Amino acid sequence: MMEAKKGYQATAKYLMVSPHKVRPVADLVRGKGYVDVLAVLEAMPQKGARLIHKVVRSAAANAIAQNKKLDEEMLFVKEIQVNEGPRLKRVWARSHGRRDILLKRMSHISVVLDEKARMGD
Numbered sequence: 001m002m003e004a005k006k007g008y009q010a011t012a013k014y015l016m017v018s019p020h021k022v023r024p025v026a027d028l029v030r031g032k033g034y035v036d037v038l039a040v041l042e043a044m045p046q047k048g049a050r051l052i053h054k055v056v057r058s059a060a061a062n063a064i065a066q067n068k069k070l071d072e073e074m075l076f077v078k079e080i081q082v083n084e085g086p087r088l089k090r091v092w093a094r095s096h097g098r099r100d101i102l103l104k105r106m107s108h109i110s111v112v113l114d115e116k117a118r119m120g121d
Contacts, residue, residue: 007078007114008063012055014085018105022048022082034060034075059113078114082107
């Protein structure tokens with residue numbers, strides 16, 4: 001029997017950004033508290049930071065909708081994955097009637113938030 005994943009999750013699929021560019025941003029916020037993650041992501045100039053920010057906020061909204069007693073300070077990023085989506089193949093014209101193939105890569109971002117352990121438990 002498989003154990004169910006504990007946590008609150010959100011996923012964004014088919015994002016038009018290469019996973020190679022998003023993974024370093026995801027590595028920065030993995031394991032940190034929700035409030036700290038939002039502060040870090042808002043200060044970063046990368047497109048991947050904006051996309052991860054959106055998914056993290058969605059996961060927090062899912063957590064608060066499922067558990068009304070939950071506070072934002074109690075959440076942390078338990079797991080964040082940036083996987084490769086499908087690739088769009090485009091033709092890039094070259095000289096002498098040749099062509100090259102441009103691969104436009106897509107990403108799937110999934111975030112799992114969980115509650116921090118309470119000190120008295």
